[in-house]
Amino acid sequence: MGADHDGGRRRTPLRATAYAACGVVLLAGCASMPDHGDLSDVESTPRQETQVRVFAMPPRDDAQPAEIVQGFLEALTSDDPRYSTARQYLTPAAARTWEPERSTTVLADGPGTLAGQSGGREEGDDFTFTLTGTKVADIDAQQSYTPAAGDYTQTVHLTRDKKTRQWRIDALPEGVVMGKSDFQRNYMSVNKYYFASHTASAGSGQPMAVADPVFVRERVDPMTQIVRSVLDGPTSWLRPVVRSSFPTGTALARGAALAPDDQNRLTVPLNDKAARIGHGKCEEMAAQLLFSLQSLAPTVDEIELRAGSRQLCSLTDDRATAVAERGAETHAAYLYFVDGRHRLVRMSSTGGNSAKADAVPGPLGDGSTAFRSMAVARDEHTAAGVALDGRSLYVTSMVADSSLGDPALTSKGKTENDRLTAPSWDRQGDLWIADRNPADPRLLLLEQGGGEPLEVLTPGLDGRIKTVRVAADGARIALVVEKGGKQSLLIGRIERDKNGDKPTVSVQELRSTTPDLEQVTAVTWAGDSRLVVVGRESGGVEQAQYVQCDGSVPETGTLPGLTEVKSIAASEDGDAPLFATSKDGLLWLPGGSGWRTLKETASAALYPG
Template sequence: MVADREGGHRRTPGRAAGRTAVYATCGAVLLAGCASMPDSGDLRGVESTPRQDTQVRVFAMPPGEDAPPSEIVQGFLEALTSDDPRFSTARQYLTSRAAQRWEPERSTTVLADGPGTEASQPGDRENGDDYTFTLTGTKIATVDAQQSYAPASGDYRQTVHLTRDKKTRQWRIDALPQGVVMGRSDFQRNYMSVNKYYFASNTTSAGSDQPMAVADPVYVRERVDPMTQMVRSLLNGPTSWLRPVVRSSFPTGTALSKDVTSLTPDDRNKLTVPLNDKAAGIGHGKCDEMAAQLLFTLQSLTQTVDEIELRAGGRQLCVLGDDRATAVADRGAETNPDYLYFIDGGHRLVRMTNHGGNSVRPEPVPGALGDGSKALRSVAVARDEHSAAGVALDGKALYVAPTIAGSTLGEPALQSKGKTEADRLTTPSWDAQGDLWVADRDPAAPRLLLLEKGGGQPVNVLTPGLDGRINAVRVAADGVRIALVVDKNGTQSLLIGRIERDRTGEQPTVSVQELRSATPDLEQVTAMSWAADSRLVVVGRESGGVEQVQYVQCDGSIPETGALPGLTKVTSIAASEDSDAPLFATSEDGLLWLPGGSGWRTVKETASVAFYPG
């Protein structure tokens, strides 16, 4: 199965610090794919650098002597896409005043192609010491000052003004937009998606009562000391979208010690992190949680960190290694499902070990949902695999039963009054603390519902901002994020929401806040599943396109390993937050699985829905 950047399965760390190659282009060490520099007239667009081997280092050239305005703008835009840690070369294209005021870290705007340029109107060119260009393009994303990615759309138009220095007679930029701008391919070459980790504020694991680790994906510059970047980002706190539902174990104001410029693990894969005095007085349990946050974060970046040592006030605070981290906090990617589950031709719940292959024989799940007494359309198995919830074949009733021999169904836990199967209950989903989620698609009373511990009086989940009808529900293992397939006027989109819980009153209040698209380019999403701590696998198609299976990040970006082998008429997709678990799907060909590095293979001909616990 294709691995992503989660946990120990992302690429090795030598990409930033290993072999370094330099491209010599345009007669000097310069950006690959550099553009021609006209002395007058309109600039052509700055072409995005073609995707290169990610170990290639890209350097920018400073401004040439007596360079005309067009060359100054061109060189500045290309310098933005280099590996210059502090954009010092780019600042050489600015006046001293502009260089002091420019904040490149404030934002990154990603365009479909490199920024185009439009020179000022001829009448404006008569002023010999004044020149203006307009940067243009089509926005596809932005990365804010917190390094948080968000899809974007619409036109990009920003003005760059140049002036000629009265003493040196050199052209320099004296007014420009804050942040940086670049094309998609340059962004993909320069930046990488990495998870930093916090703990759910109001959620603990049902099995252990340990805090649940929550991934907070951010984008960092790949070849500019990403390890130190990630530690600083973690200490700065969670991104705004996630902040209401997570906490950090680091005391407020904790930062790296002032004398720290770069962090590197030793030859035993141990990273020592010196902190300021804000962390000096913490207890051992809190220190272990801090170290776990760092360990989870850095292991999403590299495989070379197995142990964290925290220091402050001139002494060791604690040491935490891989072997103890799972005893400190639960994390979805560390949860290994025992079985893959599916509904067979007899509408029963069956299971098999999840390594796939035709030699694996499925078996009925013990209990009422596997004995064939109730025909099932969809099922969700709890994450501890001790109970399951099944929707009857007609979609009207939801039953919850333990997965033990001799269990009975009893009365439905929930019923829908929808007039057709399509207007009734969706496939349910379990979160890590044992609560059950399901949507009722009845047009007369569409609702998202929560059954605490799988039973009791259903809680109506508030969904402010939801525009459309929920067709599918999948809760992340961390219990604070939920994926919804929402239908609006025939378009089915994948939205990610933040789960907020308020238990201060007599009745708990649960809501899904700030829904955002995870698939802005897809018009029809037909199946989805969480596939890692911040990644999902999705079946869908673009407008006028063909059905495809791909990975997406929950922030709406596409990971490098996004595309998967093609598959048609998919009815369900089964993935686990544990990226070692193989990928399964069901289609008109039955149950299929995807062994690593090959195409889909048929496992069983009669299967309507496949899924892992959750």
């Protein structure tokens, strides 16, 4: 499972497929397994660092039930595009009805197999195995990942053909099941992109691109897979808040297999459903595909769309930035932090021991008012600050002659911990914050950073919000929620209904992205679908790690150790360094090395957002 990166795929760059020993790696499907008795495990194939194609062997003549089940489970982990070898372990009827693309269940280890008893007939032509394991995740038919927990128990039934006397599986669970290491070897995480339905960039007015992470089989023509997935539409969770520019029914032309040419241009042949679209809509379609494919193969820098023999449009990487905006393409001019005097200061976002910090212009940086948390708008012209006691929120311009003015929001909480959280901006210019007052806990939205605060509905929220971090696209939000002394990180989609006199905003279908953590100290978005989280598991030590917004963990998930973290700052731009504040002061993480201490005193670090 890969890490989100600006303009790049979340694992390693796309490489030509290598074939081991001038051929392929074959899964023998012939390991010995008892026909009855104790629980045994199907060994998960160790993670391989080199790119190899793995194919399974078909069942051998007179294979016994245990060998058939073993061979079938191993065939599920192969690179066979249509699972044709796995189907050979099934009866003809089961092979016709089995739908491996319907789901994938990921277990902590390979599935265990517990042999049952025969059906009791004299011929002994029935046998049953129970597959067991501990669930880690489920991947649905839309290729969407969901963390899972609990026991996995499913039954596989075998029968012996009356004519051939060969054992075959005639009843089995739907979809595919495999161990975590096989899943990591077989699948890769890729962002596909759509456009936010109700938000646009405040600066350019362009539509905001929203990442929709899915998992595709890494060595089974992933480029064609991801294009088909984009055309099929967004996943169910994201669909209510995004749109696709592709007309309904648009699909790849029959038999299309995609590969870029030697100019890094990819030609995508579509069916006639796209033949009559206008040029502007066509460029949005091309931008969706270009953003999506660059998370798989960064070298692709032009998309050409065709319908039949006619070119619809062509879009280069440079031109795509004029069609739509996405967080990973936006580069912050400064890193900001709250210094020892409780004022807002900034320095070059590239970091470095020689970087010099200066107070921002205006009342947030002049020291006249003490602040405990800040948020800088993504255009870097406006900022919001929560006063040191947590009671008042101020919003003002970062220019020398601006004034602080009256608070935009005031909490009535009795203690500092029962008042306002740190604020957060989306790219539309809206400001998000939570009031932790136990008597009236609320998630609030200030449109364009001002006006009457709008209470955001949070159906299903169980606990009190500790941290608010809205994604740049304004379609998703990360909330750290406390309950019973524990914290969890939840991601929700932001739904906006502007019908009637008063708009309604809600956060729907909150889902946990860090089910193994019981304490979450800090969180920030670090890409279009990736976050950095500081927290600890039960009985563990605090650590910083990357997580995907779908709850999967990239291969390079764990970051160098930190202690007593107060805040962490990351940019959606994957090339920008990480910053953090801890008991050691302000730290930064240059690429490929450990944390380094800067000569600054800081209580909170932040990028715009």
